[in-house]
Amino acid sequence: MKLKRDWPVDSVIAGHDFAGVIQQLGLDVPSESRQIGQRVAGFLNGCTSPENGGTFAEYCVADAMLLVDIPDDMSFESASTLGLAAFTACQVLWQFQKLPTPVDVAKDPFPILVWGGASAVGQFVIQLAKQSGLQVITTASPQNHELLRKLGADTVFDYRDPKVISNIKTFCGDKQLHVAIDCVSVDESVSLVTQCIEDCEDSYIALVLPVKVKKKYIRSDFTDAYTLLGKPIEGKYAYPAIPEHFEFGKWCAALLSRLAKNNTLSVTPIRVVPNGLADAQYWIDYQEEGKLRAQKIVYCTSSS
């Protein structure tokens, strides 16, 4: 599937997330790791080059080590949300920080701020942080508060409320807030997040876009989920292939598979759109106009 703009050449395929059935295995895939017929989900660095491929297609080529197993009782439509956003959530939590994980839970719970909790990334960050034993503070529009509480948020504040910073500080009380995940990562969100956390060397913000943090002491990192695919990235956010990132990506795939199997990972609410990929451009524009709230658009192809 080709779309109208931004893609560098005609043979580039758009689309990042996928869910489907393994049809063929590469010759280098160990036979004990994957079998034809398994139901799997994941993500690709779509829209970039013919080699990287894309998922707006009937078939796609993915790394066998980075697949998430789809539980028997989960639909392909729901499972298609277990790709880019879920891996990004793992990355912002654990790639550059030694935060507790669901397999190494916090012994002494501390607060974490998840800004933009209703985003697809944010919904996974909330769940993963909660299952790691942290106290989760998040922000969202009021209509999404209940959803985020169900996902595990301890409290939710409206990010448009002029008192949002003082509300968050009051909630934290004596517990200082040192860690934040900014799932929006624009100047405005970063400015608000930095006012909520302590300006000291123990403080850290994980970013999903490369925006500048204008505070003296707070550390920050921008993580790019495509680095988990273990290949060099060209273009705007160029990055060499880093074996440690690929290893971490494999760890994320195994963790997400296990949590999904144990039924402890809720997928993002979905909107399966009519006409499948034929209207993909319309729905991409819809998302870029900010109309998509707390949901993922899902396209079904004829073979799914």
Ligand SMILES: NC(=O)c1ccc[n+]([C@@H]2O[C@H](COP(=O)([O-])OP(=O)(O)OC[C@H]3O[C@@H](n4cnc5c(N)ncnc54)[C@H](OP(=O)(O)O)[C@@H]3O)[C@@H](O)[C@H]2O)c1
């Ligand atoms: N670094 C990476 O590898 C990577 C990977 C995936 C995505 N991303 C980036 O991460 C961001 C989130 O992506 P996504 O797909 O998760 O987004 P999304 O699902 O499209 O996010 C939509 C949600 O964002 C919330 N939101 C919008 N502006 C906000 C603000 N100023 N403050 C708080 N919440 C706000 C809205 O919440 P309410 O409805 O509650 O208002 C809305 O429901 C995007 O910029 C995307 O490009 C980066």
